[in-house]
Amino acid sequence: MHEPHRKAMSSLLKRCQPRHDLYTVFGHCMEAIAIAIANSVDLRQRERRETRYLEIVAKYGADIVATFPRIMGELVMALESELGDVLGALFHDLELHNKARGQFFTPYPLSRAMADMLLGDPATMRATIEERGYLTAMEPACGSGTMVVALADALRTQGINYQRHLHVTAIDIDPRAIHMAYAQLSLLHVPARLIVGNSLSGEIQEQWFTPAHILGGWTARLASQPSRRTAIETIPPVTPVQSKAVRENDAARPNAPFAMPRQLSLF
Ligand SMILES: C[S@@+](CC[C@H](N)C(=O)[O-])C[C@H]1O[C@@H](n2cnc3c(N)ncnc32)[C@H](O)[C@@H]1O
Structure with missing residues (x-):
């Protein structure tokens, strides 16, 4: 309660x-x-x-x-x-x-229902985890993180330890939202990289790595799967990076299979 x-x-x-x-x-x-x-x-x-x-x-x-x-x-x-x-x-x-001029967050029961829909067929999801070790999710406008918490909750209900088998990249243009999401995802030990930035332009101001991301060595773990790397995941983890650098990084990998999703997505 x-x-x-x-x-x-x-x-x-x-x-x-x-x-x-x-x-x-x-x-x-x-x-x-x-x-x-x-x-x-x-x-x-x-x-x-x-x-x-x-x-x-x-x-x-x-x-x-x-x-x-x-x-x-x-x-x-x-x-x-x-x-x-x-x-x-x-x-x-x-x-x-x-x-906050109408910054509405999705009520949790709705986020939870959407997470179940997103996970889809449990057999496919389990096969991905067996093959690769984990699922990756992208939330391009995370707000307080409700969709990500719901995804972790849905995995837990299916008997999957999200603390080991899920990695999340979450973005919001509003630093307050990122601070809220970061606090919750950190306390739930979700491996995640949170970005203060604009999902539409690719501009990035700051990055926040949860303790589960750092202690679990996720930067190296994700880097060892180059075909799954997203534009944002290629950014060096520490210094604030500007959009120009993101574009240059993308230009170096013209075939990278990346397109920014408009909602929470597994990839
Ligand atoms: C309606 S809220 C939804 C938040 C969350 N996904 C949810 O379901 O509760 C929309 C969020 O998108 C963020 N946002 C708006 N434009 C954005 C942009 N261009 N890039 C990243 N975040 C953006 C806002 O700051 C806000 O937190």
Whole structure:
């Protein structure tokens, strides 16, 4: 049951009012949580992110900063109780979707039904996993990550350990969405590369690697399957890369079987 934890997160976040804007504090809280997780594993980006973390906490009094780890604790407990899109639901509970000019996330039961449809025939899916070891998924507009969480949930229901047999690339143009998705996918130990960028133009601003991606050696694992590499997966993992570099990379591999999907897809 997520609800008690969502209520607790909601009331902790609302303590910032009226001194601060709730949408801004929510965004900063998500970013601080994402940095706290990323900095435990992604050492190459650690220094820059640590500086950003200190910038965020300097904006608030100690009472508000102290709510951030408590909010993260509630998120952990919610995800331990049940798989689901806790942060997407919280975003809507707080009515931040209105503030974000209509950024609506898919309700989890619908995402879950779509994940079952996407997986399709269990025998084909199992054959792919047996042959290659894993499935790869691309979510080009991930929001809070509901579709990816639902995909992991659907695999688990079929008896497949998504922590070992699924790798996800997820993109969103809004850094807040990436921070939410990153926190949830990291806590669920989904191997994933999350990208702040534009799925239509290929422009990339930042990349976030979940602990499951880094600890599982997924960069090397994916690179050893060149025919399955996507344009985004060929990008060096650390420094922010501009779209020009992406195009040059693609030009070097004219036959690469890549086309950006418009929705969550397995490939
Ligand atoms: C309607 S929400 C859906 C999110 C998620 N797929 C879901 O089902 O809940 C659309 C998301 O697409 C993102 N978005 C819009 N244009 C984009 C673009 N060009 N590239 C990447 N993400 C984009 C928005 O920031 C938003 O989070």
